[in-house]
Amino acid sequence: MHSLLEAAVAGDVRALGKALSVIEDGTPELNELLAGxxxxxxALLIGVTGPPxxxxxxxxxxxxxxxxxxxxxxxxxxxxxxxxxTGGALLGDRIRMQEHALDEGVFIRSMSSRGQLGGLSSxxxxxxxxxxxxxxxxxxxxTVGVGQSEVDVVNxxxxxxxxxxxxxxxGVQAAKAGILEIADIYVVNKADRDGxxxxxxxxxxxxxxxxxxxxxxTPEIVTTTATTGQGLSDLVAAISKHHDWAxxxxxxxxxxxxxxxxxxxxxxxxxxxxxxxxxxxxxDSLSARVASGEISTELAVEQILRDxxxx
Ligand SMILES: Nc1nc2c(ncn2[C@@H]2O[C@H](COP(=O)(O)OP(=O)(O)O)[C@@H](O)[C@H]2O)c(=O)[nH]1
Ligand SMILES: [Mg+2]
Numbered sequence: 604m605h606s607l608l609e610a611a612v613a614g615d616v617r618a619l620g621k622a623l624s625v626i627e628d629g630t631p632e633l634n635e636l637l638a639g640x641x642x643x644x645x646a647l648l649i650g651v652t653g654p655p656x657x658x659x660x661x662x663x664x665x666x667x668x669x670x671x672x673x674x675x676x677x678x679x680x681x682x683x684x685x686x687x688x689t690g691g692a693l694l695g696d697r698i699r700m701q702e703h704a705l706d707e708g709v710f711i712r713s714m715s716s717r718g719q720l721g722g723l724s725s726x727x728x729x730x731x732x733x734x735x736x737x738x739x740x741x742x743x744x745x746t747v748g749v750g751q752s753e754v755d756v757v758n759x760x761x762x763x764x765x766x767x768x769x770x771x772x773x774g775v776q777a778a779k780a781g782i783l784e785i786a787d788i789y790v791v792n793k794a795d796r797d798g799x800x801x802x803x804x805x806x807x808x809x810x811x812x813x814x815x816x817x818x819x820x821t822p823e824i825v826t827t828t829a830t831t832g833q834g835l836s837d838l839v840a841a842i843s844k845h846h847d848w849a850x851x852x853x854x855x856x857x858x859x860x861x862x863x864x865x866x867x868x869x870x871x872x873x874x875x876x877x878x879x880x881x882x883x884x885x886x887d888s889l890s891a892r893v894a895s896g897e898i899s900t901e902l903a904v905e906q907i908l909r910d911x912x913x914x
Pocket of ligand 1: 653654655656657658659660661662792793794795796827828829830831
């Protein structure tokens, strides 16, 4: 693994692909190895999320073009939380980004989570860390839909772009999934279609109603037609603006501490669960004593924690 990472950092694309597969599989040594990676933390880490069909992949493809014009190297992680195997949706995504397939400054990869502790969110963070170390300037994480897993995945990025389009109930769907509140930038795509103005209005009122967690950043609404590239330079500008704000305000640092907290909590809980499974017979007999009323649940917990710290 270590030599894989070294080769990847040195520019070996196949080694990079293999390293990302190892991340997906989630080996226990992974975290240690990742900790040794040169981490510039300079990459622009963008999450693109939103309901299926609104144009996330088309927008991502258009973003690649914009950043390539600036001479930046771009990596895309197309993340599918629902399926352990690469699904049809991701196949379509790849086709929509195919014009970039032969560009050496572009790396596109589908990702799922097969065994990673902490699930897709940590797998995505680990992959982003590797891509950053390899020297990509922009890392775009595209998710397939809206749901809790998407919320987890967007927690792994610095700037969250929520894409919506004219159509039945998209905004409502995103609101229900809890994604509306965590977006930094709203894209109303398919501006060439009727109804885009309505979505902008709907968004304005939804944003206005919700109390914004971070008052010093006012989420931007950008209107695009991803298929023609119209509005894409506005989106790039909005992303830069958010990035600059996040760095200057300390929000970027704050998010990375929040991320570490979440990962740590999850790792601790996973580790305790593993230990309980290892000591199943002791756990069973404690449970029996709680059931008979011999000891309270609270006392049993204390004993378990004491045993864990002694083991
Ligand atoms: N009319 C129109 N169609 C678009 C636009 N952007 C994407 N599409 C089309 O919408 C469909 C779904 O796009 P895709 O990028 O795969 O959506 P995703 O599921 O959110 O990734 C495709 O047929 C795109 O060509 C747009 O700005 N205008
Ligand atoms: Mg897509």
